Amino acid sequence: MSGTSLREPSTTRHAGLSRVDVVDAALAIVEAHGGDALTMRRLAADLGVTTTTIYWHVGNRDELVLALIARLAERQAGSVVVGDTGAERVESAARNIWSNALAHRNVTALASRVGATTLLELPLEVALLAELEAAGLREDVARDALRSILMVVAGFLVGAWRPVVGESDLWAGVRDERISDATLAAMGRAPDVGLLFDRTIRTVVAGLVP
Amino acid sequence: MSGTSLREPSTTRHAGLSRVDVVDAALAIVEAHGGDALTMRRLAADLGVTTTTIYWHVGNRDELVLALIARLAERQAGSVVVGDTGAERVESAARNIWSNALAHRNVTALASRVGATTLLELPLEVALLAELEAAGLREDVARDALRSILMVVAGFLVGAWRPVVGESDLWAGVRDERISDATLAAMGRAPDVGLLFDRTIRTVVAGLVP
């Protein structure tokens, strides 16, 4: 990143920065290197500016994070829902949330961490709710169904990122001797999480819409 | 917290600290105040000791976090599975993971953040896998079923903690005008997440075990 923003280190007094520039640069850092990499000093350096300048444009780091999430949300607003039956369209809307989150895992993880998942997914969640109601669910039933589906999607997201026994060196010193190697191996990562997602979401939706 | 560990500020040269003491104190901080509250300086202060002493007992913060998670895991090893049919027992084992995580949400959130969820839940996950196999699933099918169930559980966990539109002030400046208040209200928090969990996990399990 930062290939797009080649500014003079600090010669000019007026950098000509806008709030959008700052938010976009922050978004680029998070997309490329994760939420922890987003420090005010690094962001300032990427923009060829002093740390304090960042504070002038966006209030503080928390606001910056929220702004960056909202920015990505508005970019991914237009995902199309496909399918003929109500259940198919509901599945499609759910899959849109899943695939958009996978395509932007760093931002999604950051949003989850600061409790702004809904902010990121709002347009997609609204679309899903609309499909549920179009499928014939009454308002309160649709709302509960939305919740259930969102939680399943969220679970597969954390599952897709979850390191598994044996795959990381995280387990080096902490292995429990009472549990056999065979059992641990059986718990290894499934070959295709996407397949599991499809099957599970289909089951859940089938239990939810007529 | 720290009510149990009243040590002299720093008079004695030998504090008589063990690694277990340090890990327990760290666990107490996380349970009471969350993962962000666990700083080496605060932990040292709670133990009446210098920051550097912590490093002598546990390698660094990452190792300390892992140790604290493992410590809680061994404490909650013995949850009993109930039910007559295979499906009931699978549901019960899944519910054990859910309720244990809810009872220790701060540690669960920390474990999720560092990618050590399996470390925390290992005994409970193994128990769930055993029930799936006892219900008649072949080894690889049971493993996939385990994955699916774990992801649903994980989803409800992040869902249970997830702030909802309208409930926090997080959405103050970022509301999207294209989305009506009625829609947002319809997406509000369900009255009983536990009920949704029960219904969803039953549906998923029913689709998984015969």
Added chain:
DNA sequence: ACCTGAACACCGTTCAAGT
């Protein structure tokens, strides 16, 4: 073996000051 003191590089944030 166990613990302290001082120091380093890194954070987010604020405040007065410059143009």
Added chain:
DNA sequence: ACCTGAACACCGTTCAAGT
């Protein structure tokens, strides 16, 4: 209106030194 420089309180971590 926009930006800099210096400073503050806070991190995790290391290293030499004490008993």
